[in-house]
Amino acid sequence: MFVDSGALRSELSLQACTMQPDGLGGFVEQWAEVATVFARIEPVAAESRFGAGQTLEAMTHRITLRRRAGLASGMRFAKAGRVFDILTVHDPDESGRYFVCRVREVGL
Template structure:
């Protein structure tokens, strides 16, 4: 996949990159607390919105493609906060292996 030049104005959404810290809960599980890693600007594009019915409830899933400038510390399992919205990072890849950008496939949670 070839990535062409991206207009710097497309990086207009300020996001916070967060990493989870797991603490044992004493009952064999854990509690996740989120720590801010960095704040930067990103390009956020909606990809799909699906709805399915199961267990007597409707389950909504919204996915986004988030493009950021290349950084070593971004990884799946982290999350991005954009205002009150939370985007769980599912995958991270360098689309053209030039070290310029990272494309994150995300799923919106908690909305």
């Protein structure tokens, strides 16, 4: 897989979730920045679903970035108020140079 390094120009915040006790026996999600990465964001598909009296908009993207340790599904990227939940992470050509993440941006 050839990736032009100039295409990795979107600055994203990589975030991980931790569960913090809420004091009432439950937990609250807390998202913390793990790293700042540069990546290429490509829109793949858009969908609109109606349910429970409301329409939910979702957009699927492909995010390509340099390989880094600790990147996993369940984490997320953030950029200027937009949030991209990471669904899958894979090395497209198994060269160990890049990761391609399939992500979902919800609530556009």
